[in-house]
Structure formats: structure tokens, C-alpha cells
Amino acid sequence: MVEFNKQHIAPNQQKYVLDALEKGELGGDGFYSKKAVEKLSSILGHGRVLLTPSASHALELAFWRLDASDEVIIPAYNFPSAANAVLRAGGRVVLCDIDPETQNLDPEKAAELVTPNTKAICLTHYAGIACDMDAFKALAKQHGIILVEDAAHAIGSFYKGKPLGSIGESGCYSFHATKNISCGEGGAFVYNGGQNGFDTAAIRRDNGTNRAEFLKRNVPFYAWEDIGTSHLMPELCAAMLFAQLEEMENISRARLNLCAEYREGLAPLFAREALFAMGVPEYAQGNGHIYYVRFDSEGQRDTAKDALAEKGIMAQTHFVPLHMGGMGARLGYKKGQFPHSEKTAETLLRLPVHTALGGRCVEEICDVIAGCFL
């Protein structure tokens, strides 16, 4: 049996979790939460980071309040979190098609959707491969639009050497069990704007109180200052997260090595255009989060998926485009509206990538896929 994904076991995670239990401060912002924030700060180059229970919660902090006329452009090929966050904040979701090379938001298509009401663009770095940030930064500057990075796939990835999550006004990481760095359920909100915006987000995350200032002994007590909620990561998760972050480079390296093996093993099929390789632009340095291939048709993709499953190898399709579900229909979208997103959903297959994948697994997987084209 070759599993699709397996959580990495960081050498220190058990020790830190037990230590956190012994320390006994199990709420948010404890000892290991601070350690994890320090680690993330060293990756990002600044300390405006808040741990959250998930990337979805981080996206809610990024889109806290929108006017009913505010529009946010979101890729149709995406997980629902960012779109949910925009609707919960009171804004409008404007779906946009992707670039079929990278499965990332297409800057030209996004530009066509900009109106005077466009408030933000949500950029999902699919598979940990950067969006075309210079193009989006130019668009954002021209129209006074905010960029929010849904960096759920993208911790440890870069755009022209800059960490993903550190480029937009805010960046949102996921530490869900299926992601590169995992503490079961978890996330982080990164604010790349000024201190004031960060302080506001910190108050919102902490039940609308200035408890953070109180803990720093800047104020004698804390009070209800704004509308907020409790979006803190529990200390036990933070203890595991810190151990995982210590391993980030090793995890990325191991996963990138597997991706390179796939690329090499499947090269003859790419050369024949039997299969299409994942696009990795010059500006992007990935983290090996996902290795995917695209087939010519849904039928071919499903045949390969079934052939792999017969050998006990779990490969997976990915997102159902946001306009294709009931919610997309309620927002007025129709099938056929975003052809690249639909084609990707029909033809993309994710192959197993995780740090416990050993031996000749990749070779075997490449052989099974090649066998579908004999």
C-alpha cells in the first residue's frame, strides 16, 4: 500500500507536546506558541505573525469586514476557505479562471474583472508554486487593490527568493494534517502591512481584547476594544508545530527530491505529449507540496488513477471548481464559465508525495502510468 499522504514525524514533536502538557499552560500564546512564532518570523523576516486554528481562520482575519459592494477576485480552481471568508465578511466573491500551466490565477483574466469596487485579489499558490506576483503587484498598485495570499500550500516556497506569504498585504498558512508542515489542524496569519493593521488583527483574534498588550505588561488590565472572536491555536498544537517547523527545510528537500524523481521518470511521456507536466515558472521555487500531472482527458486520468489503485497506490484528483457546487450556482455561476478550471479538475492527478515514501515507489508509479499508454 502506497499512501497518498502521510504526516511527517518530526523528531522532537512528542517531546515538545509532553513538555507542553507538563508546563500546563494549554491555552493560546504559551511557550511553544512563542517558539513557533519566532521560527515563522525568522522565515518571513518580520514578527507580525499570529497562530490560528486553521488557514480558514487566518483568511477570516485577512477579510474581516467588507462593504456589501466590495468585490474580491478569487480563483475558481480553489478550496472554499477564502470565498467563505469573503462572504462571511459581507463582501462579494468574483471568481476568475486560472492559467492552465500553473493552475494559478491568470493575471490577464483577473485584470479584466477589475471594477471600481474591486477591493482585493486572493492569490492561491497552487502546489506551493508562486503566482506571478510582479504582475499582480502592478495590477494592485494601478487600482489600489489589496493582495491576500492564500499560502495554504506554500510554506517554504519562494517568489524570486521572497518567501510566499510575505508579499501580499497578508498571507495565510495552513498546518492541516495534509500539508507540508502539520500540527493536525492549524494555521497562521501573517500581516505584511504596518504595525497598526497587525495590532487590529491581534485584537480581533483575541476576543476583541487588548490582552496581548496586557501580557506584555504595557497596560494594567485588558478590555473589550473591538469586535473579535477566539482564533487562537491551542498550545499542544503549537508544540507539535514548533517541532515540525524545525524540520521545514528537511521536509521541503525530501519532497522536492521526490518531485524531481517523478519529473525524470515521466519525462518520456511528457516528451510524447501523452502527459503534461506541472508548470514551474522561472520565478518560482517550490516546496514539493504537490506533484501533479495533467492528462489529455478525464477518461485517461481516471484510467491511470484506477491502474495505480489496483497496485495499492493512492493518487488523488483535487478541487471541484468553486462555481460547480451548489454555492457557486447560488452565486449565479454556471458550468462552462471557467473552462481552464474545469479542464484542470477533470484531468489533473496528484501523485503520492510524503517523507515516508521510500525505495522504488516513484519508479513503480511512473511505470504504472507509462503502462496506461502502451
Ligand SMILES: *Cc1c(COP(=O)(O)O)cnc(C)c1O
Ligand atoms: C487546505 C487549504 C485551505 C484550508 O486550510 P485549513 O487550515 O484546513 O483551514 C485553504 N486554502 C487552500 C488552497 C487549501 O489547500
